[in-house]
Amino acid sequence: MPELPEVETVRRTLNQLIVGKTIDSVTVSLPRIIQRPDDIDAFAMELAGHTVIGVERRGKFLRILLDGLVLVSHLRMEGRYGVYQQHEEVEKHTHVIFHFNDGTELRYKDVRQFGTMHLFNAGEELVSKPLLKLGLEPLDPAFTVAAFRDAVGKRMTKIKAVLLNQAYVVGIGNIYVDEALFRAGIHPETIAKTLTAAQLTVLHEAIVVTLQDAVDAGGSSIKSYVNGQGEMGMFQHQLKIYGRKSEPCATCGTLIEKSVVGGRGTHYCPKCQPLL
Numbered sequence: 001m002p003e004l005p006e007v008e009t010v011r012r013t014l015n016q017l018i019v020g021k022t023i024d025s026v027t028v029s030l031p032r033i034i035q036r037p038d039d040i041d042a043f044a045m046e047l048a049g050h051t052v053i054g055v056e057r058r059g060k061f062l063r064i065l066l067d068g069l070v071l072v073s074h075l076r077m078e079g080r081y082g083v084y085q086q087h088e089e090v091e092k093h094t095h096v097i098f099h100f101n102d103g104t105e106l107r108y109k110d111v112r113q114f115g116t117m118h119l120f121n122a123g124e125e126l127v128s129k130p131l132l133k134l135g136l137e138p139l140d141p142a143f144t145v146a147a148f149r150d151a152v153g154k155r156m157t158k159i160k161a162v163l164l165n166q167a168y169v170v171g172i173g174n175i176y177v178d179e180a181l182f183r184a185g186i187h188p189e190t191i192a193k194t195l196t197a198a199q200l201t202v203l204h205e206a207i208v209v210t211l212q213d214a215v216d217a218g219g220s221s222i223k224s225y226v227n228g229q230g231e232m233g234m235f236q237h238q239l240k241i242y243g244r245k246s247e248p249c250a251t252c253g254t255l256i257e258k259s260v261v262g263g264r265g266t267h268y269c270p271k272c273q274p275l276l
């Protein structure tokens, strides 16, 4: 599943590709992608005639801003956007097509069909599901050490599970949580409440640096993930712990272990990240 850096990369790419374009019509061939409104004809009719004015992100959700409307889109496992000319062949698994009045199209393709789209009047999206009750945005200036400590420091569950919970901090998934905990030298099964103030400060920094480095590299290409323009992210080459089971730790040479924490495959160095 794309995490914050991958979604941010898609956001930036779409910002370059679709801002200023006006939707002529919309074709939906898999209705369940459209979660709001209930009726796909209403979805298409509402969007017609609207112009894209920007693409923003909240956690792992894209917010496609139009004049007066906001389309909230979650790529889930394998959702992808691409911009095409009308005459180009429509690939298999393309479920939604936004036809622009300049002869180009924004196409949404999703092999696994788990992606979602919600359409709102501008502003409504921030006080409605699915964006309602999302946690701190880790690359936002408001993500201070104090805010992070307040959000996670009292939790009686394993820190990995806490960080994956989008109600506390958004955008971190299985890859970047393992990377951030490794960078911070914290075992994934440590109960959040037992972390010291110093550890929480180090972890806060590790989350920000890990995500920012990944954003700078255009995200990671794990499995078949590519960004909105079809380019592969490069951060997978910088992953230090994720996917490296039985390889020597880059810091100490101990073999990296893999276990299951909160139902998720979890990579850690038993020496650099001791369970205290």
Ligand SMILES: [Zn+2]
Pocket (backbone or CB within 6 Å): 249, 250, 251, 252, 253, 254, 269, 270, 271, 272, 273
């Ligand atoms: Zn190590």
